[in-house]
Amino acid sequence: MATRLQFENNCEVGVFSKLTNAYCLVAIGGSESFYSIFETELADVIPVVKTSIGGTRIIGRLCAGNKNGLLVPHTTTDQELQHLRNSLPDSVVVQRIEERLSALGNCIACNDHVALAHTDLDRETEELIADVLGVEVFRQTIAGNILVGSYCALTNRGGLVHPHTSIEDLDELSTLLQVPLVAGTVNRGSEVIAAGMTVNDWTAFCGSDTTATELSVIESVFKLREAQPSAIVDKMRKSLIDSYV
């Protein structure tokens, strides 16, 4: 199910949060209603971790991750890194990487099997992505934009890309990623998909300006209507925390 919410009057929820199948990161400093919406949806299933990265709140755009791991930029402080390692499940490898392009969330779009990377990413970074996240990495552009992480929201079941992506590009990307793709917008016509929403295999959070049409497109391409968290939990038993002490 897709939910609409705001972070401090700002509809760009994909900037202030990061949602994967194994954990959810949210920025500190927001109102309690922001957290409570996440916790209502997710608390029983995956941990919701409040954090900052490099002292900033734009965590969704700075880090990239999936159920296997989380990559954080070199600006992450040691305390933040330790906090993340403590709070996330043991199966999730948290790795800080030295990369010139430090906004990893803007440069990398990934699900649990495949990742799209910025064309100018270092070779070492590409290898790290493949190792830590356990994915196959493809250097691609989306509608001519090299910031693939910003213009694409990707899960194991589907993907939403920049509205100006051509049909040929859509077909090519869809073959690479092995998921159905749709070109669309979020937050009432915003082209920066990943900044306006955050999504995993069973739920999505979109900015409150998202129209009903956009929301129905999101729910259909990511197959959220039929999805049940219990199905995911059964498949991912090992990566989930059973109890909090």
Add this chain to the structure above:
Amino acid sequence: MAPTAKRPRRKLVARPVTFSPFARSAAHIASAYMIKRQMIENKLHEFCQLTPNGECKCNDKRNIDETESDSDGESSEGVVQADFAFFDPKPDDFHGVKTLLQTFLDNKEWNLSGFVDLILEQTTVGTVAKLEDDDDDGLFSVVTALNLGRYKDHKCMKELEDYVLSVCHESNLVDQLRVLFSKKARDVGLLVSQRVVNLPAQLLPPLYDALFDEVSWAVEDEPTEQLRNSFRFKTYLIVTKIYMHKKANGKLGEKADSEEEPVIYVKAEDELFHEVSSWSFSFPLKIQHVTTSEASFSFHLFNQFTFFLKNYVSMGLVMAVEADKIPTFRKQLRSLIDDEP
């Protein structure tokens, strides 16, 4: 007569890669431009012709770029030609207007999107200022007047009413405010005016003329009696921002440093409104701008601005202006802008 130069295309300066149209248009402005005053002054008074229907016909054919400008338009001093035009609000302007009004009610979480929709639906009264033939459709200014009574059932207006009443700490004014929002709501117009910080002042008289002319035309031209009456404003309510000197304590004239003004008006016309207002009050804002000399923004205009404001505190200001004072205001605004060097 000297040959008229071709209108230079807008792709003069390198555009930073930013996501929002507003950031891009703000970056255009911040890359140090100065509009040649003489050129604009001559043109602006005739720039926009407002027809009785409230449409704004902008002089497309008028060649604003005169020969005084640099021959190829790409000056090393960073002088950028900008032709502004006024338009009626359109649904496409949503994101631009929303960005401008982001801090309208300080950091309160409210239905800003609904409020912006109200502004955009009211095409008869309301103006947005954009660049002429701008592909990016960047919005620089929005000005409108919303009848409190007509829209009082909307969630955003109720939230606005709650906010304004909650920040008013002067008991006698709270009652007057309550009356404005309830009994007199049909005659009160909320004046919303917001623009990018460094929009040239020469645009202000035409902008406010456009608004008040549209109000008077709407009184005559709206199709139904109810709508016509909804624009017969007796009072305008204005919610705006000022900077008050830290040592001033709200009382004008009490300042330690005689060189520093006790109150700085972010928008020049607010000072004029304040002078003709029937009553007003100020309140502290929760969002304070960064006031260190090292600001993290790259706009050096903004850096200079915030450094200068070290001793000031952001305050909100709410004023009520009687509609019969508006002609005085318009005259004073015109003379203020015309006299400015």
